[in-house]
Amino acid sequence: MCDAHAAIVLEWADGEIGRTDLLPTPCSLCGSRLGVRHPAGWSCAVCEWRAGDVLDGELPPPRVDVVYYIRFEDRIKIGTTANPRQRLARLWHHDVLAFEQGDRIVERRRHEQFAADRLGRSEWFSPSRELGEHVAALAAGVDDPWLRHARWVSEAIARRG
Template identity: 35%
Template sequence: MTEPIARCLGIEEGAPCTDLATITLPVPLCTHHQMQVAMAIVPEMLASAASLAKRAPLPVAVDTQTLRVVTKAQTAQLDLAGVHGARVYFIRNGDRIKIGYTTNLRNRLDALCLRPDAVLLLLEGGKLLEGSLHRHFAQHRVPNTEWFRYVEEIKTYISMKLNGIPIPASRSGHIDETKAQEAVRIAGFHAGPKGEVLVSREGLLQAIRAHAGNGQGVHLADILTTLHQAGLPGYWTVTALREACVAHGIPVERQLKIGRRNRPGIRIDALAPTVG
């Protein structure tokens, strides 16, 4: 009979334990042996707890070198054959995502008890890239773990990498003025009060019409891809695009099903009165 696999059900800092239990059956111990186990384990556990307590949180501010490593990272192919070169993975489990590196993705997935479709992104790189990503997304990190909240910023990073969209070497709020001025010269874009790039209502409607064709609607992510290719800076995210549409009186649905995908989008029949 196959012995069942035991798992730890503990939760630390909001993230589930991902290690398989090494003991699957009860082990009764006498008082003498209980003391031996305690003497062997408790000092080490206390030392580990003290180390975590003293560990300084990663800074939210991102230095130039870190940002360069994160933006230049190249995507890698899914490889479940065994040992391979160093890869940094983004593995999702519910509303959490694990960012780590491995040289054997199959073993890592087995250890996490997750399926291959949980891998949302793979990048070429090892510990340097992993550390850079941890610092880059530090504000979303579950403390003292490799798990992060699956927030819009991480979703956008994954989407841009998968779609080959260049990621700007600046965050929202630190606008690249040169790129902004270039985008201003492209039809439909104009400069805001701080030099940021804004999209005109007509520019948005043109992009919506181009994607919708004879269909019933279009996802914001698809529109955003076209606008990025037209020169819209990469710091524009789906959230920013949604806010721009609402500001221009263009109705947006939080979940619009097109094909097999259910994402924020614009329904054409709801748009018709607005287009006028």
């Protein structure tokens, strides 16, 4: 393909698909700097929120249930909440290891999955190879679990419109 035709194809692709680039300002919803430039404007590449759209402050935040994995001393707690900041502020812990999207059903499955490591009838577990591998898989590629949670919330807001 000659340079002239390649330029035409690139221009067409930019119009149809958009071009990934840095947003002029961070996304107001999730804070990402990665965006997609379309002929009609910018959108966030992470949560797809249109740049410049204003959040409706009168709408309640969407409910995003998460299963959390926290460590305190030599124990790991598997719990669930729709408000992890509030819930984890009330729990003694050293580290937030990972978040997993899910509600009480997913939490119950994890308790059953790691029942051999469970400490009594609590939600606390002894570290094991299996539990460690599960947490590592959830945390893979994520430097900060809170950023993943923020992305899930922003995606829920974007789906709501």
